[in-house]
Amino acid sequence: MVKxxxxxxxxxxxxxxLVYHRLPWREPDxxxxxxxxxxxxxxxxxNKPAGLQVLPGGLFQQRTVLMQLQGTSGILLCxxxxxxxxxxxxxxxxxTSLIGDSSNTDMKQSKRRKISKIxxxxxNGILKQDKIIIKQPIGTMPSGxxxxxxxxxxxxxxxxxxTLVQVEIESGRPHQIRIHLSFIGHPLLGDPLYDVGGQPMCFDSEHEDESFAEDGGYERPAKPVPGDxxxxxxAHQLVLSHPTTNEQVIKITASLPPILRTQAETEELM
Structure with missing residues (x-):
């Protein structure tokens, strides 16, 4: 009996x-x-293009990398x-386990680390220091x-x-680079979510009934959300040991978009 x-x-x-039927909605391009x-x-x-979401979520359910296999561009390792x-x-x-271990020098860590992502x-703004190491924990304090x-x-x-920067991460926390750069007072140019200090500007995850679009989906939230x-x-370069042989060192490079090239790199391509 169906009720x-x-x-x-x-x-x-x-x-x-329980069977849920929803109208298909028109996802953003x-x-x-x-x-x-x-x-x-x-x-x-x-090489994932910018603007293509990896996993379904928010406004994107079909136009995702997962749907083809199934914010960030560049190398995506699967x-x-x-x-x-x-x-x-x-x-x-x-x-990640090497972070915070004062007994390991940078050289020792580089030798032991089997994967590195650059x-x-x-x-935004001008970084005064040429090199900065950021060790701010990611997550709710004090359990970050x-x-x-x-x-x-x-x-x-x-x-x-x-300022154009290169960032090498030794851990892979969600939104790590966005949070770390905003933490030191220089959020990513165009980042709609993270502000100076590393905290989200707002988080609007709830939708009231009146927010439904005519095509069955949600209207785009007025405030920024994590998937924006x-x-x-x-993700420019990836260097890693092969996951099965553990011997071969593989270096993978994704070409840079014009806006993220230095002036010298741009001139070389002309």
Missing amino acids: LLKEPKAILRDGME APYLLQVLYEDDDMIAL AKTMVAKTSLAAFFAEG YRALV KPALSKVEVLERDSQLNQ CGYYLH
Whole structure:
């Protein structure tokens, strides 16, 4: 027996089957071409364009990387086997475990670390220091998880009041670079969510009934939410040991978008 429930507070009982039907909604336009940078039997590295969301969420349910296989552009590393997935996860975990260990010098850490990811980013303001190491924990204080980002200034533009930086991360916390750079007072240029200090400007995850769009989806929130794009962050280089042989060192590079190139790099391409 199929019963149509119109009361949102109706109580379901054992044996009842709930089927949810929603109208398809028109998702915002998003790029969809994925360039393969590296592939073997164990893993594949893709060059994800900016504006293409990796996992379904918010306004994007179909136009995602997951839907093709299934904010950030650049290298996206995916495991093709469970063994490779386990090894790659261990590589990141090992790098994170070294953070805060004063007995390890940078040289020792570099030798022991089996995966390293380097980003390009454009930030607000002029960074005075040429190199900065940020160790601010990520997450709710005081239980934040260890995180470390190495920032190096590549080019300063005093006229536009912005700085081009390279960021090497030794941990992979969600939104780590965005949080760390805003923590030191230089949020990513165009970041709609994180403000100076590393805290979200606002978080609007609830939708009232009247916020439904005519096509069945949600109207775009008036305030920024975690899935919003618009900032300049690009996963540029990835260096790692092979997840199964553990011997071959692989270096993968995703070409830089014009806005994240130094003047010298731009001139070389002309």
